[in-house]
Amino acid sequence: MRMRITEVTAVAVRVPRRVPMVASQGAISVSEFGVVRVDTDAGVVGWGEIAMSWGRVGRALCGDVARSLAPVLVGLDPRDVSACALAMQRILHITPDGAHAARAAVEMALLDIAGKAAGVPVYRLLGGRVRDRIPMAWPIPWGAPADTADAASWAVEQGFRTVKLKVGRPGGADREAVAAVRSAVGDGVAIKVDANMAYRSAGEAFAALRPLEEFGLQLIEQPLPARDLDELARLRDRLATPLLLDEACWELRDIGEIVRRGAADVLNVYVVEMGGPLQAWKAFAAAESAGLTGLLGSQCEMGLATAACAHVGVAVPNLAYESDVVGPLRYPRDIVLNPPRIEDGFLYAPDGPGLGVEIDESALDALRIE
Incomplete structure (x- = not known):
């Protein structure tokens, strides 16, 4: 039975760290990440996390999800993870500006749906x-x-x-x-x-x-x-x-x-x-x-x-x-x-x-x- 993606959304979050990470790139005391939600017509919801500490982070990458990834995914079957990944790759290549982290969060959500639909863990x-x-x-x-x-x-x-x-x-x-x-x-x-x-x-x-x-x-x-x-x-x-x-x-x-x-x-x-x-x-x-x-x-x-x-x-x-x-x-x-x-x-x-x-x-x- 087919399942369709009906909506892909992302919200940015700001989370303080207990201890700053200090290295050659600089210091980070707060993570600005994002949370992706994928909804389906079967009522199964998948979740993914945008996690990038350097460069373009939460708000910018949530924008990538909304503007670029969501339009090519709506209507696809989320359980066809490879097909969805290919669609995302065509529209949003892995680049040093962090776009890969937006793709990763969506793929997490797709696998979350696929596992829930099958009743098995992602592994x-x-x-x-x-x-x-x-x-x-x-x-x-x-x-x-x-x-x-x-x-x-x-x-x-x-x-x-x-x-x-x-x-x-x-x-x-x-x-x-x-x-x-x-x-x-x-x-x-x-x-x-x-x-x-x-x-x-x-x-x-x-x-x-x-x-x-x-x-x-x-x-x-x-x-x-x-x-x-x-x-x-x-x-x-x-x-x-x-x-x-x-x-x-x-x-x-x-x-x-x-x-x-x-x-x-x-x-x-x-x-x-x-x-x-x-x-x-x-x-x-x-x-x-x-x-x-x-x-x-x-x-x-x-x-x-x-x-x-x-x-x-x-x-x-x-x-x-x-x-x-x-x-x-x-x-x-x-x-x-x-x-x-x-x-x-x-x-x-x-x-x-x-x-x-x-x-x-x-x-x-x-x-x-x-």
Whole structure:
């Protein structure tokens, strides 16, 4: 029996964070996101979350949904997720201005509808689970060495076995922070570092990162600009630590270039950056075909998009490192009544139909931007 999309709407929300995230790109203390609602003629409603921390954010991306995506989707069957994704791709390409996050939110809502209609969680639509839970890392912003060490110790007390430190500062600040964390947490906790494209050349990055390797790093993330793949390949050959790419991996065709140039050991795949859960699943499959592993990146999503990430994470076989999707712990209030469980350093995918979370209408009303 056919089902039709009757309306696609989006509202922007403004949500304060408990602690600002400070890194080479700047500081963020408030998330301006968006919530997408897809209605159908069968009465089934799907929800998705626009989660983008930099550049064009909530209000602008909600405008993309209203002006560009809604008109091409109304009348289509939401359960034909691939057909809807193709329609969105034709009208709104994945670009660095954030349009991918608008597409991702709509695709989350479509999968939410498809799962609800079939009575199964989204991970079943992605091939089923290969794991019961997803190991998480706790990201820590720039700060004084003692503060960074305290944050890492707190994370370990909460059950996290990996911490992620933002680096990219001049002088010896990064080395002091990594040394303090290693001293505080011991050798049994993994440390990965993320430079967010802070360096301008392989030589500069090597000079900054090589001294950090003595502390036994797990991964080094995106030290150079996204398109400097040849320089990244040269740096990868010189470092002992595996190289993780993030900003260089924003769409499927990026993976082909990364592989061709030998620029990475691991890929950081974002559901919001790839354009949705199905697109992220494809990215993991593309990486697997080239012998690469991956993890799930985060734009500090709230509970709705975190659920979408969790469904992807339990369904892909080549998730080999701790992921960063701990957004619900960053906010004093969420937009869902039942955020996905994060416990002892693990994220669990909801088992209910669709995304498995329920919108908190009162929170949505309180947080929305008029």
